[in-house]
Amino acid sequence: MTAAVRRFFGPLSPAGLWLGGAFLLLLLLLPWWGGSYIMTVATTVFYLALVGQSWNLMLGFAGLLSIGHALFVGIGAYTAAYLFAAVGLPPAVGVLPAIGLAVLMGLLIGYLGFRFAIGGVYFALLTIAFAEFVRVVIDHVSWLGATEGFFLKVSEADRHGIDLANLRGAPEMYYYLIMALALGALVLCRYLLRSRLGYYWQAIRDDAGAAEALGVNVLRYKMYAVAISSGMAGVAGVFYAFYQNSLFPEIVFNIERSIEATLGSIVGGVGTLFGPIFGTFILTPLGEIVTEAIDLLKHWHVIDPETKLDGLKLLIWGFIVVLIVLFKPKGLWPWVCVRLRLTRPEAEG
Amino acid sequence: MSAVAPLLRVEGVSKSFRGLLALNDVSFDVVERGIAALIGPNGAGKTTLFNVIAGVFPPDSGRVRLGEADITGERPDRICHAGIGRTFQIVKPFAQMTVLENVTVAALHGAGTVAEATQSARGFLEMLELDTRAAQHAANLTLPDRKRLEVARALATGPRLLLLDEVMAGLRPSETDRMVATLRRLRDDTGLTILLIEHVMRAVMALSEHITVLHHGEKISEGTPETIVRDPAVLECYLGDQDL
Numbered sequence: 001m002t003a004a005v006r007r008f009f010g011p012l013s014p015a016g017l018w019l020g021g022a023f024l025l026l027l028l029l030l031p032w033w034g035g036s037y038i039m040t041v042a043t044t045v046f047y048l049a050l051v052g053q054s055w056n057l058m059l060g061f062a063g064l065l066s067i068g069h070a071l072f073v074g075i076g077a078y079t080a081a082y083l084f085a086a087v088g089l090p091p092a093v094g095v096l097p098a099i100g101l102a103v104l105m106g107l108l109i110g111y112l113g114f115r116f117a118i119g120g121v122y123f124a125l126l127t128i129a130f131a132e133f134v135r136v137v138i139d140h141v142s143w144l145g146a147t148e149g150f151f152l153k154v155s156e157a158d159r160h161g162i163d164l165a166n167l168r169g170a171p172e173m174y175y176y177l178i179m180a181l182a183l184g185a186l187v188l189c190r191y192l193l194r195s196r197l198g199y200y201w202q203a204i205r206d207d208a209g210a211a212e213a214l215g216v217n218v219l220r221y222k223m224y225a226v227a228i229s230s231g232m233a234g235v236a237g238v239f240y241a242f243y244q245n246s247l248f249p250e251i252v253f254n255i256e257r258s259i260e261a262t263l264g265s266i267v268g269g270v271g272t273l274f275g276p277i278f279g280t281f282i283l284t285p286l287g288e289i290v291t292e293a294i295d296l297l298k299h300w301h302v303i304d305p306e307t308k309l310d311g312l313k314l315l316i317w318g319f320i321v322v323l324i325v326l327f328k329p330k331g332l333w334p335w336v337c338v339r340l341r342l343t344r345p346e347a348e349g
Numbered sequence: 350m351s352a353v354a355p356l357l358r359v360e361g362v363s364k365s366f367r368g369l370l371a372l373n374d375v376s377f378d379v380v381e382r383g384i385a386a387l388i389g390p391n392g393a394g395k396t397t398l399f400n401v402i403a404g405v406f407p408p409d410s411g412r413v414r415l416g417e418a419d420i421t422g423e424r425p426d427r428i429c430h431a432g433i434g435r436t437f438q439i440v441k442p443f444a445q446m447t448v449l450e451n452v453t454v455a456a457l458h459g460a461g462t463v464a465e466a467t468q469s470a471r472g473f474l475e476m477l478e479l480d481t482r483a484a485q486h487a488a489n490l491t492l493p494d495r496k497r498l499e500v501a502r503a504l505a506t507g508p509r510l511l512l513l514d515e516v517m518a519g520l521r522p523s524e525t526d527r528m529v530a531t532l533r534r535l536r537d538d539t540g541l542t543i544l545l546i547e548h549v550m551r552a553v554m555a556l557s558e559h560i561t562v563l564h565h566g567e568k569i570s571e572g573t574p575e576t577i578v579r580d581p582a583v584l585e586c587y588l589g590d591q592d593l
Contacts, residue, residue: 196457199466203443203454210441213403214506215429215458271445 016342027179031172043175043243045284046182047236052264052276053185054232059262060271061189061198062225063205065120068109068127070257071134072102072230076237077247078144081152084166084242086143092165095238102234103227105130110226114219128255135253145247152245167242174243181239182277185232190273192228201225205271233261256314263317267324269331278333283320287313356381356542357510362401362411364394371397373566374411379510379559384536384543386553388577389563390586395546396438398563399512403435404428415510429458434508436499438515438546442487449474449483451498455505470505476531477501492519497528504535513545517552529555554578562586 012020026033030042051073058064079101080094091098109130113123139147158168164177192198200221203211212218241247251257268279290313298305328335337343355378364372372394379385387395401408407422414420420431429435434455443451452470453463460466474480477497482490487498496516503511513532517525529552535541547553553560553574560577562570564586570577577583 194463196463199450199454199457199463202446202450206443206445207441209405209425210437210443210502211454212425213429213435213437214455214502215426216454217424217426 011343013341013343015340016337019340019342031175036171039171039175041285041288043171043178045280046175046178047239047243048260048264048280048284049182049277050178050185050236050239051233051261052268052280053182053189054229054236055261056265056270056272056276057189057192057232058225058229060265060275061193061205062201062222063208064222064225065124066127066229067124067255067258067262068129068131069233069261070253070255071127071131072106072233073237073240073257073261074131074134074138074247074249074252075102075105076234077241077252078138078150078237079234080238081150081241081247082144085150085152090165091167091238091242095235098238099231099234102230102237105134106226106230107223110223114222128258131253131255131258135249138249138253147249149246149248151247152242154245167239174239178239178243181235186273186277188232193273197221197224263321265331266321267332269333272331272333275331275333278336279331282332283317286320287317290316354381355379356383356416357402357544358412358414359398359402360412360414362398362408362413364397364401364406364408371566372401372408375563375566375568376411377561377568377571379542379544381542382536382540383558384532384545384556385559385561386557387544387546387561387563388548388553389569392565393563394566395563396514397566399435399514399546402428403433403512429506429508432507432509433512434503434506434510435512436496436503436514436516440492440495440499442490442495442498444486444488446487447484448479448487448490448498451487452501452505455502458505459507470501473501473505476504476535478527493521493524496520500528508541510542510544513543513547515546515548517547517549520549522551525549525552526555528552532556 027042030039034042051069054072055066055069058066076095076098079098080091083089083094083097084091109126112118113126118126138144144150154168160170162169162173164173167177200211200216203214203216204218204221208218240252264279264283265276266279267283268277269275294303294309294312297303298307303309324331357379359378360376362372362375363370375394375398387398389395400406402413404420404423404425404427412419412421415428415431415433418431420428420433423431443454446454449467449470452473453466456466456470456473457463460469471480471483474483477500479494479497479501482494487495490498496519500513500516503513517528520528532543533556536543543556545553545556557574560571560574561568562577562580562583569582569586570580572580
């Protein structure tokens, strides 16, 4: 066990282990020191870190750009929510068909894209197209609530207990669950990256022609990447459905959700293990700080309270992404690792 | 070299791109455990022929056989599985992976686990004198080292036939000699068959037992190095038809 742990954290230096450990402890104890607001933000961070890791697996590991990741999240969300509401299937079981449908959708897009050699940015367009297509379809499916939205019943008693099978419980339960899922995804990614799959994905990402010449079945391994990535996103969707208790096609499948999934990884470092988590830990709190600051300024009448500044958070995020792309194109995580000596030399974060 | 069965048979292969005939009815054999060279001026169709053999694109007509198997038009990864390892003239390193990881990808082909593949990859790095570069990212290698990496990767797939596309280009004469020695040792020790495209005549003459000459997509001559250098047709295509 300790050997396995040491191998997993192999690239981390003692300083990195201590800092990481302290940070993890802080997060584990968050319900005791943070209020409900901080916990909501932290829950969002871990949720986005999960979706971000799923997206990063496709682009960062296998070189496949998806700008429709909200699709897989949404399919997972609607599947589990519908099965729960219609036949009372608990989400602990419903997560399986949710993953199944998300993976099927991923495989369909992947097969169309790869079989007909639609590469790069055109593949990204295909993912957007499918996300929009499914949004429009659900807009017209009355038993999924159509544009009116699909709602899950929550009673006041639900907000206190812990019912993991039905995903009903106190905010702390959701927090620890999504934390476990995000860290589980990290372990999975770390494992995959060091396996045959990871080697083949990176080879395909760097040069598909050379990978093929070395005996790699490029189509098959790309499909594996899409399948695993969409499955992870589907799991995130199940959590989203039972955390929000309301699903609207316009919100769930909005391209903004898909772009949100990419930002953390871009800021943290595409293709790195910790990048997506690190990036969301910067972006989401920053977005909250901006929103809070605007509210305060309005409260003090520094800004006219009637001013609409809803887009400011996105504007600032956009600005940060531009800065990262310009000055730290490999993301902040590799740079922080070197600066704080979190990893041993020559090891990746 | 008498009555040895050919490992590779190229039979009447033709290939054209948008009406431009790149290969016209090319046939030749490479004997098992032999070292053969494919030479010709730029644009003669040498790399096109490699790509047809390796499955990058199918020929318009003709067959390619490896041993008993007809591999014409198979996918590149299946041709690799059939036993052909190839390098690329314009090198294709996995830039963001380390040198060791590059070769590990290739070695995974015959290995059960990543640990086994890494172990065997180290051996190939040593053979190609890349062991000191193992932890570097392939993007940071010099061109000669990238050429060596191409060879190490192709070898790590455990091929019966190795296709080398100008791997000596850019090497210093002493480095060329070392590469020649490495390749010959490989053939002698492991029974590998080698087909190489090369412009460095020092290497071609030192290594190959059989040479095929292509010009404008057609085979204009073949034979031992001694006969090739005296063939008027070969001299003409390289030097022009003036009296020398």
